[in-house]
Amino acid sequence: MTKKELSVRAIKNGTVIDHIPATHLFKVISILGLDKIENQITFGTNLKSKQQGHKAIIKVAKKFFADDEINKIALVAPFAKLNIIEDYQVVDKKVVELPDEVVGIVKCFNPKCITNNEEMVTKFSLVEKQPLALKCNYCEKITNEEHLEVI
Known part of the structure; x- marks a missing residue:
């Protein structure tokens, strides 16, 4: 019998977000606005994962x-x-799902898009989940995973 170890301490009440790619930990923190709240937040990165090799939590x-x-x-x-x-x-356990509309999270990769030249909220429609493809509602250019820039 092997001894189990907790890599990150348990919480009494709240939410645990697991199976985050280790390289995207701080993007998730930013998207959820966790850098602006006063709740206790514990995170770990480069933790061993059977499915991903390394993950963040x-x-x-x-x-x-x-x-x-x-x-x-x-x-x-x-x-x-x-x-x-x-x-x-x-x-309760939940799995994340891509929303049909992505508002104010992603930057349009088209430098001529109005969202890159005037102060306005970006808005994209989900075209495809895998591989990821988002269509800008203003210039209609498709942003893929390679050009995805979280704002």
């Missing part, structure tokens, strides 16, 4: 996300899983 105490909030991270962490924690127990 975020634990947010006393915070429960709406589905539309959390689905935003599917752009950079398409296989992320959420565990809702109450009294140290997992009470």
Whole structure:
């Protein structure tokens, strides 16, 4: 029998976001605005993962996300899983899903797009999930994963 170790300490109540690609940890933190909240946040990166090799994890105490909030991270962490924690127990599990519309998260790669030349919120429609393709609602150019820039 082997001894189990926790790499990141347990939380009493809140949300655990697991299976984040290690290279995208800080993008997820930014997308969810976790850098601006006062809740206790614990994160770890480059943790061993059987599925991904290395992964990142975020634990947010006393915070429960709406589905539309959390689905935003599917752009950079398409296989992320959420565990809702109450009294140290997992009470619900969720998988992120790409939303049909992506608003104010991604920059249009077209330098001539109005969103890159005037102050306005970007808006994209999901064209394809795999490989990722987003269509700008203003200039109609397609942004793919290679050109994806989170703002």
